[in-house]
Amino acid sequence: METQHRKNWLRKTEIPVVIAGPCSVETEEQLMETCKGIAATGKVDMLRGGIWKPRTSAGNFEGVGVAGLPWMKKVKEETGLPITVEAAKAGHAEMCLAFDVDVIWIGARTSVNPFSVQEIAEALRGTNVPVLVKNPINPDFKLWMGAVERFERVGIENVGAIHRGFSNTGEKVYRNRPQWQIALDFMKARPELPMICDPSHICGRRDLLQPISQKAVDLSYDGLMIETHRDPDNAWTDAKQQITPKRLGEMITELKLRLAKEADPDIQNSLSFLRQEINEIDTDLLNLLVSRMGVARKIGEYKKKNDIAIYQAKRWEEITSAAKEKGSSEGLSVEFIDKFLRAIHDESINQQEQVMKS
Ligand code: PEP
Ligand code: MN
Numbered sequence: 001m002e003t004q005h006r007k008n009w010l011r012k013t014e015i016p017v018v019i020a021g022p023c024s025v026e027t028e029e030q031l032m033e034t035c036k037g038i039a040a041t042g043k044v045d046m047l048r049g050g051i052w053k054p055r056t057s058a059g060n061f062e063g064v065g066v067a068g069l070p071w072m073k074k075v076k077e078e079t080g081l082p083i084t085v086e087a088a089k090a091g092h093a094e095m096c097l098a099f100d101v102d103v104i105w106i107g108a109r110t111s112v113n114p115f116s117v118q119e120i121a122e123a124l125r126g127t128n129v130p131v132l133v134k135n136p137i138n139p140d141f142k143l144w145m146g147a148v149e150r151f152e153r154v155g156i157e158n159v160g161a162i163h164r165g166f167s168n169t170g171e172k173v174y175r176n177r178p179q180w181q182i183a184l185d186f187m188k189a190r191p192e193l194p195m196i197c198d199p200s201h202i203c204g205r206r207d208l209l210q211p212i213s214q215k216a217v218d219l220s221y222d223g224l225m226i227e228t229h230r231d232p233d234n235a236w237t238d239a240k241q242q243i244t245p246k247r248l249g250e251m252i253t254e255l256k257l258r259l260a261k262e263a264d265p266d267i268q269n270s271l272s273f274l275r276q277e278i279n280e281i282d283t284d285l286l287n288l289l290v291s292r293m294g295v296a297r298k299i300g301e302y303k304k305k306n307d308i309a310i311y312q313a314k315r316w317e318e319i320t321s322a323a324k325e326k327g328s329s330e331g332l333s334v335e336f337i338d339k340f341l342r343a344i345h346d347e348s349i350n351q352q353e354q355v356m357k358s
Helices: 002-007 028-041 065-079 090-098 114-124 141-153 180-189 199-203 206-218 245-254 265-306 313-329 334-357
Strands: 017-021 046-049 083-086 103-106 131-134 159-163 195-197 223-227
Touching: 017 028, 017 245, 028 046, 028 065, 028 245, 046 065, 065 083, 065 090, 083 090, 090 114, 103 114, 114 141, 131 141, 141 159, 141 180, 159 180, 180 195, 195 206, 199 206, 199 223, 206 223, 206 245, 265 334, 313 334
Parallel strands: 017 046, 017 223, 046 083, 083 103, 103 131, 131 159, 159 195, 195 223
Antiparallel strands: none
């Protein structure tokens, strides 16, 4: 199948791939010791290292630059694992190629800028080096997809996406809000492309890595990219979110890989029964919505005859507050009820408007 084939450049087994390595390459020793520790876990498929670091604030460590590339090449030779490096400019991409970098990744502060992405893509034209594109820092599905397409258009066949979360100001739990739906939409739009989760940049703190990684595995992501350092607390960048190679090995072992095949007859039976139930409920829901809209149109006719405005704020308030209370007492999230009712209400208003205009 074509779908499977396109993913295969990265993921060759049922088990998600693991990419690990330091946020930043600091010294040759730090890189070598970290990567040897990672390789020794036997659970990692590719090594990462940041050579040029796009920092938010000025005056911070901005990476060792080109000097780090021979070190990356050396860890590749000594561990036998392929390497990936971030390129933020055309020149970075060219240097990566010169030092046999196996996969280039595009960072979140680069994928946000179509000009930069296009320049890097042009630098890679005719090379076919695989490229992984991180989501842009802002929650913009099209911008992310557009960046991926720029690489495809210059002829790169092996592309993929990395979900690293979206920048947020209010929330305190995650450094970058996951907004899973955007990544799931990506996977739905391009199921043949590998999707990697970067729990390190989503979480921003190491104690949350495990549940976020598990969630990615449960959502059928193709892999994980996890920042790993020989001495995380003293890392020059992203110290709070990095883990030791030892912890990385434990964490991957702790992940529950749900590899049971849907094709298994027992699983098929139980699932098909439950799916049938879902189908019936969905049909009921749809029929109820159709009836509800029928009533909305009748209300529209009444309002038209009596010159009453369509939108009645007080009525809307009554509907939503009762539903939120009932729904949340039954375990539904208030956010979901709100979205669900809003969608119904919007359609009701549309239907009433059609009646008013007719
Ligand atoms: C990184 O991977 O170290 C990095 C800079 O990530 P992001 O582009 O996701 O912020
Ligand atoms: Mn980092």
